[in-house]
Amino acid sequence: MFEGVPLTWFLIVATIMFFIGIYGFLVRKNLITILMSLELILNSVNINFVAFNKLLYPQHMEGMFFTVFVIAVAAAEASVAIAIIINIYRRLINIDVERIDEMKY
Amino acid sequence: MTTNQFMFFLFATIIVVFSVLTVTSRRILRAATFLLFVLVSTAGLYFMLKFNFLAAIQLTLYAGGIVVLIIFSILLTSQIAEKLEQPALTKKIFAGLAAVIGASLCIYTILLYNFIPSNLPSIGTNVDTIGQALISTGKYGYALPFEVISILLLSAMIGSIIVAKKRKD
Numbered sequence: 373m374f375e376g377v378p379l380t381w382f383l384i385v386a387t388i389m390f391f392i393g394i395y396g397f398l399v400r401k402n403l404i405t406i407l408m409s410l411e412l413i414l415n416s417v418n419i420n421f422v423a424f425n426k427l428l429y430p431q432h433m434e435g436m437f438f439t440v441f442v443i444a445v446a447a448a449e450a451s452v453a454i455a456i457i458i459n460i461y462r463r464l465i466n467i468d469v470e471r472i473d474e475m476k477y
Numbered sequence: 478m479t480t481n482q483f484m485f486f487l488f489a490t491i492i493v494v495f496s497v498l499t500v501t502s503r504r505i506l507r508a509a510t511f512l513l514f515v516l517v518s519t520a521g522l523y524f525m526l527k528f529n530f531l532a533a534i535q536l537t538l539y540a541g542g543i544v545v546l547i548i549f550s551i552l553l554t555s556q557i558a559e560k561l562e563q564p565a566l567t568k569k570i571f572a573g574l575a576a577v578i579g580a581s582l583c584i585y586t587i588l589l590y591n592f593i594p595s596n597l598p599s600i601g602t603n604v605d606t607i608g609q610a611l612i613s614t615g616k617y618g619y620a621l622p623f624e625v626i627s628i629l630l631l632s633a634m635i636g637s638i639i640v641a642k643k644r645k646d
Contacts, residue, residue, distance in 0.1 A: 380587055383587045389515075432600065433602065447633075458554065
């Protein structure tokens with residue numbers, strides 16, 4: 373209990389956000405919107421880490437450092453993904469996942 | 478209802494509503510802006526939990542870095558005036574079904590599990606403690622992951638420069 377807000381509320385919000393991200397990941401076709409759904413998923417995991425850290429183990433800092441590392445990995449992943457997307461756009465003039473099948477056959 | 482509960486509900490509502498708008502909006506620049514709202518209210522949750530340093534990282538790196546990067550790449554690769562095409566109805570139904578079933582299963586499990594909250598005092602997350610932990614090699618030290626993440630960031634930077642560079646041919 374964190375001054376009236378129990379842990380389960382944080383977990384439920386993070387769960388809903390995670391599955392909204394999953395929905396976007398499955399439904400979207402544009403590569404950049406897929407990347408945005410991925411950011412939602414990573415962010416919901418971060419909320420889980422922080423809530424566990426604060427409400428169950430306040431004498432440690434594991435959750436916080438995991439969140440910092442997840443944010444760093446997300447930044448690296450976003451930069452590489454956007455470089456690849458720009459390169460794909462330069463060659464094929466579109467970034468729809470269903471039309472990018474150059475390497476398929 | 479205490480102030481904490483009110484703030485929590487405010488942030489939770491913003492997060493859920495704008496997450497839905499992020500994945501359903503058909504204008505891609507608006508979707509990026511809604512993502513920014515989600516990330517900023519997540520930083521609000523971190524501030525509520527008194528993780529000030531983490532909230533600052535969230536604001537500068539996510540909201541200030543990644544969203545700006547995404548918006549730049551949208552401006553470079555998409556026609557912002559035209560709407561994205563609507564996904565097929567069957568795809569929507571099955572993806573929505575997967576999301577709803579997964580979410581309800583997870584929430585059911587969370588509600589069933591009995592978490593035992595801790596009453597110990599918080600260690601505090603001032604920058605001094607964090608910095609000591611990041612360079613310490615002993616117990617609860619994070620020197621090795623810190624170095625690994627530095628190398629990852631360096632290689633990601635070099636890799637993305639090389640991938641996005643214009644070929645001479």
